[in-house]
Amino acid sequence: MIVGVPKEIKTAEHRVALVPAGAESLAGDGHTVLVEQGAGLGSGFSDDAYRAAGAEIAPAADTVWSKAEMIMKVKEPIEPEWACLRKGQVVFTYFHFAASEPLTKAVIKSGCVAIAYETVELPSKELPLLTPMSEVAGRMAVQEGAKYLEKVFGGYGILLGGVPGVLPAEVLILGGGVVGTNAAKMAAGLGAHVTLLDISLDRLRYLSDVLPANVDVLYSNRHNMLEQLAKADVVIGAVLLTGAKAPRLVKRADLKLMKQGSVIVDVAVDQGGCIETTKPTTHDQPTYVVDGIIHYAVANMPGGVPRTSTLALTNATFPYAKKLARLGWKAACKQDASLFLGLNVVEGKVVYPGVAEAFGLQLADPQSLV
Ligand SMILES: NC(=O)c1ccc[n+]([C@@H]2O[C@H](COP(=O)([O-])OP(=O)(O)OC[C@H]3O[C@@H](n4cnc5c(N)ncnc54)[C@H](O)[C@@H]3O)[C@@H](O)[C@H]2O)c1
Numbered sequence: 001m002i003v004g005v006p007k008e009i010k011t012a013e014h015r016v017a018l019v020p021a022g023a024e025s026l027a028g029d030g031h032t033v034l035v036e037q038g039a040g041l042g043s044g045f046s047d048d049a050y051r052a053a054g055a056e057i058a059p060a061a062d063t064v065w066s067k068a069e070m071i072m073k074v075k076e077p078i079e080p081e082w083a084c085l086r087k088g089q090v091v092f093t094y095f096h097f098a099a100s101e102p103l104t105k106a107v108i109k110s111g112c113v114a115i116a117y118e119t120v121e122l123p124s125k126e127l128p129l130l131t132p133m134s135e136v137a138g139r140m141a142v143q144e145g146a147k148y149l150e151k152v153f154g155g156y157g158i159l160l161g162g163v164p165g166v167l168p169a170e171v172l173i174l175g176g177g178v179v180g181t182n183a184a185k186m187a188a189g190l191g192a193h194v195t196l197l198d199i200s201l202d203r204l205r206y207l208s209d210v211l212p213a214n215v216d217v218l219y220s221n222r223h224n225m226l227e228q229l230a231k232a233d234v235v236i237g238a239v240l241l242t243g244a245k246a247p248r249l250v251k252r253a254d255l256k257l258m259k260q261g262s263v264i265v266d267v268a269v270d271q272g273g274c275i276e277t278t279k280p281t282t283h284d285q286p287t288y289v290v291d292g293i294i295h296y297a298v299a300n301m302p303g304g305v306p307r308t309s310t311l312a313l314t315n316a317t318f319p320y321a322k323k324l325a326r327l328g329w330k331a332a333c334k335q336d337a338s339l340f341l342g343l344n345v346v347e348g349k350v351v352y353p354g355v356a357e358a359f360g361l362q363l364a365d366p367q368s369l370v
Helices: 020-028 047-052 060-067 099-112 131-148 177-188 201-210 222-231 252-257 267-271 306-327 327-336 354-357
Strands: 001-004 032-036 056-057 070-072 090-093 113-116 170-174 193-198 215-219 234-236 262-265 289-291 295-297 345-346
Touching: 001 056, 001 060, 020 032, 020 047, 032 047, 032 060, 047 056, 047 215, 056 060, 056 193, 070 306, 070 345, 099 345, 113 252, 113 327, 131 177, 131 234, 131 267, 131 295, 170 222, 170 262, 177 193, 177 215, 177 234, 193 201, 193 222, 201 215, 215 222, 222 252, 234 267, 262 267, 306 327, 306 345
Parallel strands: 001 032, 001 070, 032 056, 070 090, 090 113, 170 193, 170 234, 193 215, 234 262, 262 295
Antiparallel strands: 113 345, 289 295
């Protein structure tokens, strides 16, 4: 198979869908790997590194799109790329179709086979191609919180871990899933005192067993949250109700309880945020201040550390890509029930219920298409 890797062209997107190690493995299986010139540079991978791994470097995106039988990307195709999509071509990437009707229509019209990272699902209900980005965002949330607590960034001027004789910072984490757990580990490792709230008692029991002693876990209700909010130096928003808008746990009036110069990092911003005063920001202008509280709400936090994010993402996506290349999409999806759930649009037909529901489109049965 010819596997193509175009350079990402969405603003400030520096990740790449395949690293040289992956190219080497695919080339070793006998596939042709076509990488657009400069595609890996934003993540620290040179064209020479891909060449050494057995890939061919294409001078322009057009060559990659027109020759490849399977395209590997990171972000959904954006408008200038829609004309490149073609019938029968497999496109393996994040799509987030339900967020964009024009994208959905363009992919339907193209006749390509769209396999979305975000809906690949394990029997445990885990979303293995989303998890690595939540791990990155959770860990990064603590770095950002610590940074904006510094006076020079407008913060209260407190060191997360304290020093002997001086108490550490208080970190409050709302939600103990992938983001929250990774944030808790990092904050605890830096010596902060952490309080993590979740509504799942099973999850709290598990976290209480595995997290270090400077993390307290607490049942999430409004009373407990307000009590903790008054003490917090950093609040990390990490709640998720699958498929729904994040619940607005912290109201604007609640900010008055918080210390001036404390920091909110609302990682859940991509689902609307769990703080009433959250509005999405970018890496260029990551923060704003409301009632003396610094808000950090970057919607694509992993984009700030593209090298780590690319490696983390491709560790998870690559085994599926290898299977798709080896067996072809039909046999690969028949054999792998998790990958099967990644099928969203197949040769002009919508096969993922959430996408059909979002735009009132007819839903086809993917079983009949594989
Ligand atoms: N900003 C970014 O760049 C970025 C990157 C990755 C993930 N995210 C977002 O971060 C959020 C969290 O993702 P995740 O992977 O950790 O999800 P997850 O499903 O693993 O965890 C969510 C947790 O929230 C808990 N929860 C639900 N309601 C709650 C409540 N009222 N109080 C306390 N806890 C509650 C759930 O029990 C669950 O444990 C999502 O919105 C995700 O899209 C953002």
